Amino acid sequence: xxxxxxxxxxxxxxxxxxxxxxxxxxxxxxxxxxxxxxxxxxxxxxxxxxxxxxxxxxxxxxxxxxxxxxxxxxxxxxxxxxxxxxxxxxxxxxxxxxxxxxxxxxxxxxxxxxxxxxxxxxxxxxxxxxxxxxxxxxxxxxxxxxxxxxxxxxxxxxxxxxxxxxxxxxxxxxxxxxxxxxxxxxxxxxxxxxxxxxxxxxxxxxxxxxxxxxxxxxxxxxxxxxxxxxxxxxxxxxxxxxxxxxxxxxxxxxxxxxxxxxxxxxxxxxxxxxxxxxxxxxxxxxxxxxxxxxxxxxxxxxxxxxxxxxxxxxxxxxxxxxxxxxx
Numbered sequence: 298x299x300x301x302x303x304x305x306x307x308x309x310x311x312x313x314x315x316x317x318x319x320x321x322x323x324x325x326x327x328x329x330x331x332x333x334x335x336x337x338x339x340x341x342x343x344x345x346x347x348x349x350x351x352x353x354x355x356x357x358x359x360x361x362x363x364x365x366x367x368x369x370x371x372x373x374x375x376x377x378x379x380x381x382x383x384x385x386x387x388x389x390x391x392x393x394x395x396x397x398x399x400x401x402x403x404x405x406x407x408x409x410x411x412x413x414x415x416x417x418x419x420x421x422x423x424x425x426x427x428x429x430x431x432x433x434x435x436x437x438x439x440x441x442x443x444x445x446x447x448x449x450x451x452x453x454x455x456x457x458x459x460x461x462x463x464x465x466x467x468x469x470x471x472x473x474x475x476x477x478x479x480x481x482x483x484x485x486x487x488x489x490x491x492x493x494x495x496x497x498x499x500x501x502x503x504x505x506x507x508x509x510x511x512x513x514x515x516x517x518x519x520x521x522x523x524x525x526x527x528x529x530x531x532x533x534x535x536x537x538x539x540x541x542x543x544x545x546x547x548x549x550x551x552x553x554x555x556x557x558x559x560x561x562x563x564x565x566x567x568x569x570x571x572x573x574x575x576x577x578x579x580x581x582x583x584x585x586x587x588x589x590x591x592x593x594x595x596x597x598x599x600x601x602x603x604x605x606x607x608x609x610x611x612x613x614x615x616x617x618x619x620x621x622x623x624x
Contacts, residue, residue, distance in 0.1 A: 298593060298598060298599070299327060299599045300324070300325055300326065300599060301326060301328065301356075301505060301599050301602070302316070302317075302325050302328060302329070302601065302602055302604050303474075303507050303602065304328075304329070304331065304337075304342070304603075305331045305336065305603070306330070306331060306333045306337035306338075307333075308337075310337055313330075313337070314349045317346045317350055318350060319615060320604060320615065321352060321353045322624065323615045323618045323619050323624040324619060324621075324623065324624025325353055326352075326353055326354065326599070327353060327355075327599055328343070328350065328353050328354065328355045328356070329356045329358050329471075329601050330342045330357050331358055331507070332357060332360060332361070332392075333393075334364070334399070334400065339360070340360075340370075340373045340374070343355035343357045343377065343385070344377050347380070347381040347385070353384070354383075354384050354385065355381070355384060355386075356386045356387060356388055356451070358388035358451065358453055359388045359389060359392065359471070360387055360388065360390070361390060361391060362389070362391075362410045362431070363391070363397055363400075363402040363410070363433045364392065364397070364402065366434050367414060367417045367418055367421060367436065367439075368436070371418050371422060371441060372441065374445070374448055375422060375441065375443065375444075375445035378445040378446045379445055382446040383446060383447075385446075385448055386448060386449040386450070387418075388452065388453045388471045389411050389415055389451070389452055389467075390411065390452065390459075391407035391410065391411060391455075391459075392404075393532070393533045402433070404433075407459070408458055408459060408462045409431075410431060411452060412465070414431075415450050415452070415466050415467060417429045417436060418448075418450065421439065421440065421441050422448065424443065424444050426438040426439070427439050427440060449503070450468050450469075451463075451470060451471045451503070451505070452466070452469075452470055453470075453473060454470055454472055454473060454484055455535040455538075455539070456538040456539065457483070460484035460485075460487040461487040461490060462491060464488045464489060464490065464491025464492035464494075464495065464499070464502070465491045465492070465494070465495045465497075466495075467502070468503065469502055469503030470484075470485075470504050471507065472485075472507065473530075473539075474506075474507035474508060474530055474577075475507075475509055475530045475536060475539065475576045475577070477539065477542070477543045477575045477576055478591045478592055478595050479543070479595075480543070481592060481596070482595040483542070485504055488502070488504065503598060503599070504596070504598050505597070505599035505600075506592065506599070506601060507601045508577065508578050508589070508592065508600050508601060509527060509530070509577035509578070509603070510578045510579070510585065510589075510603045511523050511526075511577075511579045512580065512581065512613045512614050512617060513580075513581070513606065513609075513613065516579065516581045516584060518610070519580055519581075519585075519606075520580065522579065522605070522606060523573050523577035524565050524568045525561060525564075526577065526603075527568045527572060527577060528552060528564035528565035528566075528567060528568050529564060531547065531552045531553075531568070532556035532564070534549070534553070536549070537549060539576075543575050545572050545575060546569075547568065547572060548567055552564045552567050552568075578602065582613050582617050586617055586620055586621075589602070602614070604618075
């Protein structure tokens with residue numbers, strides 16, 4: 298079991314770099330940088346994270362084929378892996394439909410797009426000419442001039458279809474933040490099923506899961522922190538399956554409208570208390586540790602949590618991490 302930390306690009310790059318250093322000292326094995334359009338960029342951030350640490354793997358997540366053309370993306374990742382061999386991975390996903398729409402993109406077949414993208418990245422890394430004609434880009438003999446060290450490719454899954462498809466092609470799966478424990482178990486089972494149906498050994502694949510996480514001395518501010526994160530997350534219509542499976546009434550359409558208007562306070566107000574408990578990990582250090590254990594029992598190999606908030610709250614989060622790593 299490893300434990301990772303994630304960043305969402307909301308904090309300054311210098312703040313996140315310092316947290317990376319502290320987290321590695323606490324025993325963190327993975328530094329995951331979420332790609333939220335309009336916030337701090339994941340590939341650039343991960344290069345900085347790698348330079349500021351010594352052992353942890355850096356993973357931009359999730360890169361979308363609709364905005365990241367595979368040729369420059371393959372070059373960026375290969376350059377990073379050449380500088381820090383064995384410490385670079387990437388996670389690929391369709392991306393948030395609202396963000397894509399604002400950038401003039403309208404995904405038609407997201408599962409196919411992710412599968413094509415993974416194949417094209419791997420092909421480019423062989424240095425052989427690559428031919429590919431997809432809905433979001435064309436490759437007509439594109440090739441790289443150097444072969445990088447191995448770069449594992451994860452797929453970020455927001456639901457059942459992508460989870461199963463990831464088992465067919467990816468080296469690992471990264472489950473979206475905001476998943477309930479039961480939905481994590483469901484998606485991991487589909488991931489393993491997809492692998493077996495493709496003649497692959499699930500035991501050789503990796504899994505991780507983003508978890509909206511916050512800790513505070515009394516637990517109250519932590520729960521409000523996670524409420525805001527969920528309000529922003531649920532702007533993505535692909536979260537509908539997870540929400541429905543939990544049976545918690547949430548007006549997702551109203552949340553989407555609020556985020557589109559950049560009214561994050563309103564979006565957070567639409568997330569009820571039982572949703573905070575079901576879709577995140579928030580509370581005192583003891584409460585958070587207990588909730589993380591539930592995700593591990595569901596089969597998650599690497600919980601990927603946040604270290605954010607006040608200096609006291611960051612310190613408490615690192616304490617929780619040390620409890621799991623012995624760091």
